[in-house]
Amino acid sequence: MKAANSILSSYGTTIFAVMSKLAQEHGAVNLGQGFPEGLEPPAVLRAAAEAAEAGPHQYPPLMGIPALREAIAAHDRHFYGLDLDPDSEVMVSSGATEALAACLFGLIEQGDEVVLIEPLYDSYLPIIRRAGGVPRMVRVEPPHWTLPREALAAAFSDKTKLILLNSPMNPSAKVFDADELAFIADLVSRHDAYAVCDEVYEHLVFDGRRHVPLMTLPGMRDRCVRIGSAGKTFSVTSWKVGYAIAAPALLAPIAKTHQFLTFTTPTCLQTAVAFGLRQPPEVLEHLAVDMAARRDRLADGLRGIGFDVMDCPGTYFFTADIRGVGFNGTDEDFCRHITVEAGVTAVPFSAFYQDRETAPSHYARFCFAKLDSALDEAAARLGRHFGRG
Numbered sequence: 093m094k095a096a097n098s099i100l101s102s103y104g105t106t107i108f109a110v111m112s113k114l115a116q117e118h119g120a121v122n123l124g125q126g127f128p129e130g131l132e133p134p135a136v137l138r139a140a141a142e143a144a145e146a147g148p149h150q151y152p153p154l155m156g157i158p159a160l161r162e163a164i165a166a167h168d169r170h171f172y173g174l175d176l177d178p179d180s181e182v183m184v185s186s187g188a189t190e191a192l193a194a195c196l197f198g199l200i201e202q203g204d205e206v207v208l209i210e211p212l213y214d215s216y217l218p219i220i221r222r223a224g225g226v227p228r229m230v231r232v233e234p235p236h237w238t239l240p241r242e243a244l245a246a247a248f249s250d251k252t253k254l255i256l257l258n259s260p261m262n263p264s265a266k267v268f269d270a271d272e273l274a275f276i277a278d279l280v281s282r283h284d285a286y287a288v289c290d291e292v293y294e295h296l297v298f299d300g301r302r303h304v305p306l307m308t309l310p311g312m313r314d315r316c317v318r319i320g321s322a323g324k325t326f327s328v329t330s331w332k333v334g335y336a337i338a339a340p341a342l343l344a345p346i347a348k349t350h351q352f353l354t355f356t357t358p359t360c361l362q363t364a365v366a367f368g369l370r371q372p373p374e375v376l377e378h379l380a381v382d383m384a385a386r387r388d389r390l391a392d393g394l395r396g397i398g399f400d401v402m403d404c405p406g407t408y409f410f411t412a413d414i415r416g417v418g419f420n421g422t423d424e425d426f427c428r429h430i431t432v433e434a435g436v437t438a439v440p441f442s443a444f445y446q447d448r449e450t451a452p453s454h455y456a457r458f459c460f461a462k463l464d465s466a467l468d469e470a471a472a473r474l475g476r477h478f479g480r481g
């Protein structure tokens with residue numbers, strides 16, 4: 093039999109699926125794969141049910157239903173002061189994952205360079221490489237994840253097509269600050285490049301911080317694609333409703349890709365997300381308050397056991413140093429060990445690096461977007477296991 097595509101075949105099953113399966117097999121509290129528990133807004137669920145009953149059930153427009161595109165434009169006007177034309181500057185996708193793939197396949201030509209900041213979300217590299225892009229990696233280092241400006245500037249060249257920027261950033265929880273964004277914007281402009289901005293955690297920034305899209309910086313309106321995810325904003329990760337926002341000339345090639353990837357996204361879910369985005373802004377703002385309380389609850393529990401837990405200004409993950417509880421193996425060993433022996437699952441941090449050999453191997457990522465009872469149970473189990481409960 094002839095071989096399948098060699099780039100995609102070189103990747104294993106995603107770490108999220110691997111760890112969730114292991115968690116299930118061992119009845120572990122799953123703080124690995126990033127999905128929330130107990131946060132789905134009832135009114136949004138009702139809106140989906142009503143729309144599913146009422147129909148229509150046939151293909152919606154390829155750019156998304158007008159009600160959702162208008163709601164996204166209104167949302168971005170309210171939160172970011174962006175003035176978007178819902179007809180030509182907003183595209184609904186099947187999750188942020190599809191929006192990312194549509195951007196990368198739609199923009200990258202063979203040999204184009206793509207600047208990436210590591211550690212990074214696992215769907216980026218396979219798609220960039222499959223699209224013919226050449227990754228130029230820059231690392232941010234724990235515990236402060238400060239942008240290494242010289243290295244970033246050196247990663248840009250006249251071959252740079254785009255930078256893929258994820259803020260708030262999975263898995264480091266870094267939120268890029270105003271100076272860092274300005275520095276990136278300047279590089280993007282000077283190299284006549286684009287920025288694909290993965291902003292799925294836009295409503296998960298904590299402690300009074302505000303999310304600032306790169307698109308709102310001077311010179312960036314026509315160079316950025318801003319990607320969001322209703323799965324994150326409304327805690328419904330199975331819905332896979334995302335969106336890409338960009339100036340018409342930039343969105344056009346992305347929409348062309350989208351029409352051949354999925355073409356559309358279920359109408360009833362689009363209708364429910366449109367309803368959700370039209371709620372008073374306080375409803376969306378409340379998510380971060382609620383999530384920060386969960387973050388603190390789990391962080392306090394883990395610190396009490398001896399874990400060194402890093403600061404977490406955004407997303408619903410934090411990183412803990414596993415050496416604090418006297419574990420001497422790798423992060424992969426650790427995540428397996430606690431799943432099997434303690435009944436708690438986390439994700440090994442090295443999974444978010446292209447080269448695992450040089451990746452840090454003593455961190456685990458914990459998802460705290462869970463019910464208080466699950467967070468308490470996880471801390472209790474780990475405490476008992478490591479003898480500090």
Ligand code: PMP
Binds near residue numbers: 188292320321334
């Ligand atoms: N980007 C990042 C950084 C993520 O963590 C995720 C996780 N789900 C996604 C994109 C994908 O979002 P969606 O589920 O909307 O496809």
Ligand code: GLN
Binds near residue numbers: 106108109125126
């Ligand atoms: N984004 C989620 C995470 O980082 C998981 C997404 C997935 O399972 N593909 O855990």
